[in-house]
Amino acid sequence: MSKPYRLSAGGSRIDRNRRVSFSFDGRQLTGFAGDTLASAVSAAGQRVFGRSFKYHRPRGVVGLGAEEMNALVGVGEGARHEPNLRATQVEIHDGLTAVSQNRWPSLTFDIGAVNNTFSRFIPGGFYYKTFMWPASFWKHVYEPFIRRAAGLGKAPEGRDPDSYEQIHVHCDVLVVGAGVAGLAAAEAAAKAGARVIIADENPVFGGLADISGGAIDGLAQADWALAKARTLASAENVHVLNRTTVVGHWHHNFLMLFERVADHDPARLRTGAPRHRLWKVRAHQVILATGAIERPIAFANNDRPGIMLASAARGMVERYGVAPGASGVLFTNNDDAYQTALVLKAAGVAVRVVDSRARADGPLPAKAREQGIPVDAGSVISAVNTSFGGLSVTDVRIASYRKGQGRVIKETRAACDFVAMSGGWNPALHLWCHNGGKIRFDDQLQTYRPDRHADRITAVGAANGSFTLASILEEASAAGSRLAGSGNVHPVPAVMQAGQQPMEPIWFAPATGKYNEGNKHFIDFQNDVTAADLELAQREGYESVEHTKRYTTFGMATDQGKTSNLNGLGVLSEATGKPIPEIGVTTFRPPYTPFSFGSMAGVLTKDLFLPIRRTAIFNWHTAQGAVFEPVGQWRRAYTYPRAGEDNHAAIAREILAVRNKVGLLDASTLGKIEIRGPDAAEFLDRMYTNVFSTLKVGKCRYGLMMNELGFLTDDGVTVRLAEDHFLMHTTSGGADRIAAWLEEWLQTEWTHYRVFVTPVTEQWSQFAIAGPRARDVLKKLAPSFDLSNEALPHMSFVEGRLGACPVRVFRISFSGELSYEVATPSGFGLGLWKAIIEAGAEFGLEPYGTEALHVLRAEKGYIVVGDETDGTTTPVDVGLDGLVSKKKADFIGKRSLEQSYLKGPNRKQLVGLLTEDPGEVLPDGAYAVRQVKDKPPMEMIGQVTSSYRSPTLGRSIAMALIENGRARMGETLSFPLPGGKVVRATITDTVFYDKEGAKLNV
Amino acid sequence: MSELSHESPLAGVTPPPGLSVSLREITDRGMIDLRGHGSDQAFLSAVKGALGLDLPLRPRTSAGSDDLRVLWLSMDQWLILCPRTKAAEILAALRSALTGVHSLAVDVSDMRAVIRIEGGGCREVLMKGTSLDLLDAEYRPGCCRRMRFAEIAALLSVVEDNVFDVYVFRSYARYAWDFVCATAREPARVRLFGAQDAPA
Amino acid sequence: MKPRYSLFSLARNAMNYHKDWERAWRSPNPKPEYDAVIIGAGGHGLASAYYLAKNHKMTNIAVIEKGWLGGGNTGRNTTIIRSNYLQDPSIAIYELARSLYEDLSQDLNYNVMFSPRGVLMLCQTQHEFRAFQRTAHANRLAGLDCRMVTPQEVKEIVPIVNDDPNCRYPILGAYYQPRGGTGRHDAVAWGYARGADAMGVDIIQNCEVTGIQRDGGRVTGIETTRGVIRTRKIGVVTAGHVSTIMDMAGVRMPIESQCLQALVSEPIKPVIDCVVMANTVHGYISQSDKGELVIGGGTDPYNNYSQRGSFPALEHTVTALVETFPIISRLRMLRLWGGIVDMTGDRSPIISKTPVEGLYVNCGWGTGGFKAIPGSGWVFADTIANDRPHPIAEPFGLNRFQEGRLIDESVAAAVAH
Amino acid sequence: MLVVKCPVCGAEGDETDFHAGGQAHVRRPASHDPAHVSDEEQRDYLFIRINPKGLHFERWRCDRGCGKWFHAARDTVTLEFKAFYGITELPPADVIAEAKGQWAEYFAKRLKAEKQA
Ligand SMILES: Cc1cc2nc3c(=O)[nH]c(=O)nc-3n(C[C@H](O)[C@H](O)[C@H](O)COP(=O)(O)OP(=O)(O)OC[C@H]3O[C@@H](n4cnc5c(N)ncnc54)[C@H](O)[C@@H]3O)c2cc1C
Ligand SMILES: NC(=O)c1ccc[n+]([C@@H]2O[C@H](COP(=O)([O-])OP(=O)(O)OC[C@H]3O[C@@H](n4cnc5c(N)ncnc54)[C@H](O)[C@@H]3O)[C@@H](O)[C@H]2O)c1
């Protein structure tokens, strides 16, 4: 059934001396270096590349490049598999493995093809009308079936072994597309001195130059293009990028370029080159020279394998030396496509032309006739016949046609094994429209062209609807010079090209049979949307083109309607009697063609995915086998289990060490901010809820911060270093936020305050030495200052040295024990840390982690912002009314505390909880209910905010926010847990340990 | 405590083989964060008295010599670079000169890591992490500016034509280092503009 | 009454090459006066009209739409449906909506493809884990069918998830609502439109409201690009454009309009059979019945009416998802788009009477209102018909901003999609 | 992807190097008259925002440059910036002249107040 189609000569892209072996669906094949998968497989005589989305019809290659919608394949194996690639863009290399998609069990025999038989019952939008009974069947029967049938290719298996990256570049002029228009524009811009980037999605520059005839400056178009590509590549101010698709255009001339660095070259990939690179380009000016895309013609069964675009047929022959078949019919409505007939003829392939125009007598048709090519003007293809299963074309019917004619009158049969079609050309407007460019309908070209754009972007060449070489080169050169800021227009090269007669649109070719019923005129091939589907959507009231699109899925396939959009509008126009511009267009959205998620992640995966912040002690923690906990971007030691110990045991041990001996905590992550200026104290009075202007030099004070809504956002200890100088501590998570917050108020509201703020968090390593023996440990380190309770009482501060190490010591406590926080410049951090460990050994010092810290503070009833508070909690709610100044006229959040709901009745208030069973630990977040019922719903009156097993007290403790909690001391609450268990707990004070604070002042 | 060991943020970290640029940590740099108003003559002359040089007032510039360089950070903020051993002395001099002048000077020598990147192509390597146009003439030696680098904040200083220092907060040092190592791999080398092979 | 859709009607029409299908909705000209007018034919507006007609027998009403019905955020969202919110008022409205979704196809005789495939909200930090635990307790006591699941169960439900315990944000567990899921967004709008139209509601497309007429403190009509329409009840349901409409009535709103984007991959065979939300890293993902991965993230941080967003927010999302589902690295983005979402000060919706008599507003659904459509329409219709807030709507009144009675869901570390 | 330009230090760059800070010219009532702020005033301050389709005035911070806050005038439909100006300043007169609706009212009131003062 298949025969080889490689021609004995020709093929500008291939190197016949370099054979390449690859496989397709397990079949070993050889092609030549330079072949695409499409050309190499076609050369081997294979027509069918895949099955369509809905009807599972066999499909072959239609296009030449990015517009391909049928021949989608999966390439590579296992974790390197990539689905849905266009065979027309896959460059073959030795060892490449490709598979067809959406077929089972095989390409030629596919069970899903029954859908085609039933296609009459499943028109556009059918699923909205059925699959509703019984209701549960949707989830369990219908939907799984639909999902399995849909979906095209398969996902890879496993983690991607390849790498990706990104780069930012700025340029004066970005030229998109390196056809003759792009090359001419880039050259003119470069000559004018601009920094130019020119990118093209293809491996080779030149666009369609090589298959478009004509000459420039006495050279064949392709040779001219090659010469220009060389000049540009060697220029100092130009960067050329091939295999690079400009995928999107965003505000302010930001564009994204998707470079396939090594897909085509496994050897390069093996060296470690990134597979893809995403270029983020900020261009002062953009020149769109993206060319045009040929459109198919809607005739019955126009989707059969072997039916392709005229440009694709001639590209096959000229670029790859592959004949699309043994004999073909060219169906056109324009002169340009006659070049395909001429090329085929020259390659020895029999061809005849069917032209829907009443007359075809321009120079190209004339030449065709001269060459003996039969031309049927005023005709259309009215039927396509195939071999069994629709796998290949056997013949077509040709019917006479007059413009607007709805049904077939006279037919003849023509044997052929392929069809080339051309319904005219559509400028590639995608990038023009991504960012709001306006377009207008051109009656002569019967297509949309660029109109106005708010950004600095200009379309030239075929992208601008200019199809003659003279006009392309003229506007491209002019744009290049002008946009590079040069007054001199670069000389426009001289051209030679055959003239062309105007095309005539044909949106729907009448077919054999009554009213064309049952015939499929495909508009969107990949999604199996036919002209009848579009008409049905209209009849059912889905009139807006956007409704039609969504109801039928027309234009929503992986080609995003590159070949179908305009044909669809043509059909809609004929169905409604409205001119095309009144139909409207759907929105063009990025990307131009799909690009990899891997490239969007770039190198930011694995260890580089979101930074991890490390304290100076990080490696020590790791070496000790610490379990880590993420706190913001920090990794903090959670606990240090010893051999044979689980986390619980380790945490209990650490807590008891602090309570009975001494512990050491890496608290370096705490935010630290220096604040200085004559108005510093007053400024702090505004930022904190409590008063700081009364703080004595050398003393520390705990402060609360609210946001303007009156909710707690941060807390910490601030020390007054001098009359006009403070050092503020914030929570670890709040450090950057609070520093920015202070700056913001200074810069935007209280601009008259003379205050400077400098965050110094990372300058300091800071450790808490806590426990009854803390002073002993410090003493051993030879402090340069007096450590006695009198000289350095609770909530005071001293600066000096521990041995040789410069330190700041804060006598503050978050554990309720005698405690010093010692800060030293981070470079000394590890040294000091080790010294403390060493000095502490004889006192039983143990490092403790964040979980022990949390239990210790809970035993003391200290809140953690973010645990006891949740963004809707006020200082009053957590019982810290005492820290909300009544005297200060204004501070942040003060006014909101007056809002009725915030001071209303029934606020949830922070209380302690003791479970009836001391061994029972309430789950975090458990809710108390007003009344326990057999089943939900039950009315909730508050929730547990922190809950721990306290090794100190030998029982569980918890804190909770409970409706009117403070008025309910002694009341017992019920917490219904999953599985029906109800835990009962009694409301108490929040301080469970050392209520008098005796341990602090020793 | 016996002796005073000081450890830099990237102590023990070495660049992997096969990089297209050379990479090292600079560890002996003292840094002082200075705040004051660029419009305050008293401030400016006090600083000049203490440092012996004029603060750079133009955005994104620096002043001074190898030994003592001041980087502009904002209209009211500078970063003074000096040998680490001199930082305390300079800070003391500054503070005493600035007595009575609204200002804030803090020793931040241990707050940041400094990564030096040098060699042809180092601009391209950096441009994989920042959206700044490092090919612009502004980025000549002496220029400095804050930037977003990969996912973090950084300070960039152009030392010589192909020599850049990247300052990042200490806790991010490893991340920044690893990021540069990932983007500076030889097989990923990019050379922007200039002669290339023609896309044949 | 319209002919019903069924397998039988499909077969019968197939015989005739589908030439005889009825229109799903009419394309009427506006009448000079209606008993009530809904502005905005998104899901919420259409559902409101449907329930006004169905539950309150108000059929002389119109829905006015400046473009094509369903073309706003209803036509561009990632279709996540769930009700496992933290705060009581939120649970009430979202669960009402979710339960209505269960039978919506049958009620509307239009397959909206409600697919309760389960919603999995990953816990990737201890903090998030604790927050979801709290939500789980609250939801259980409110009667929702939700539960915490272990990392092993996560792996069973979504085999492609990155279960490396040493990855940057290892999965510590997840909060799971098995009867959450997705729906076919367009079909929800179309089904309500068809249902409302069948009861006589006029849906007037391509008709932009340009003014609101008042007589003293009450509304008397609207001005549109197709003329003046008299009415004494107006429901404003215009999402991202609510500020502009309410300005016309002199009511200032606690709303900012921002761009939220979403994207789809190329279609592939099924790989993920539930909705996964990874809030720590700001990404969520599901797979549509057609096979595309549907992906969304956070909003751009500034006001925007252009339906086109910037790239960083999306890129951040995709990076996070590549890390969470490594196999997607080699899949490709097919299309991205933006919608203009209406963000309130506390990120919860507004369903409210207003200081102007006869003027009602339903907005502020922001990044998460698709799931609420049936419930919101239900209670808003009731509010309009009876001129007093439906009990479920009551907490969502405008007065809450004055009283400080915010409904802040962000406290549960959950985002509101 | 907006290009933002800081009027303080002149740095120009990607929106990711800046921080968007919401509507400009929001007056904090408590700073002026802490004792007499009505519930409505407080609500307006905290929640009510001018949300125009068209010319808008907003706050930005030069996050990765000089760290300063500043003002910008931007069209929310075209996303074009019309002006950048200081954090304590009013927009240039020609931009004020383009303001519509609530913004026009706001500037009219403010200019009048400034004239009287
Ligand atoms: C990208 C994205 C993802 C989302 N993901 C989810 C999700 O997963 N789950 C979820 O629950 N929600 C999600 N949402 C939110 C959800 O889409 C919205 O909350 C919901 O669709 C809002 O519906 P609506 O009917 O209020 O508004 P819309 O659907 O926007 O309808 C408002 C209508 O008002 C019309 N209108 C505006 N001005 C006028 C005028 N002057 N005259 C007449 N008509 C006018 C508009 O044209 C529009 O049709 C997402 C949103 C977006 C943008
Ligand atoms: N007379 C006609 O009807 C007619 C019709 C079609 C083509 N032509 C011929 O077509 C050519 C038109 O020249 P041209 O330069 O305007 O167009 P072109 O089609 O030759 O070149 C455009 C190039 O841009 C590339 N491209 C498109 N979108 C891109 C993107 N987003 N990113 C990267 N690359 C992208 C294309 O792959 C192509 O290589 C001439 O050679 C002309 O003779 C003539």
Ligand SMILES: Cc1cc2nc3c(=O)[nH]c(=O)nc-3n(C[C@H](O)[C@H](O)[C@H](O)COP(=O)(O)O)c2cc1C
């Ligand atoms: C859940 C969902 C799935 C989608 N799937 C596809 C798709 O498969 N192909 C496609 O082209 N667009 C798809 N879209 C995007 C739409 O084409 C469109 O971009 C979106 O509805 C916004 O409209 P607009 O781009 O016209 O502004 C999908 C949208 C949604 C909400």
Ligand SMILES: [Zn+2]
């Ligand atoms: Zn600046």
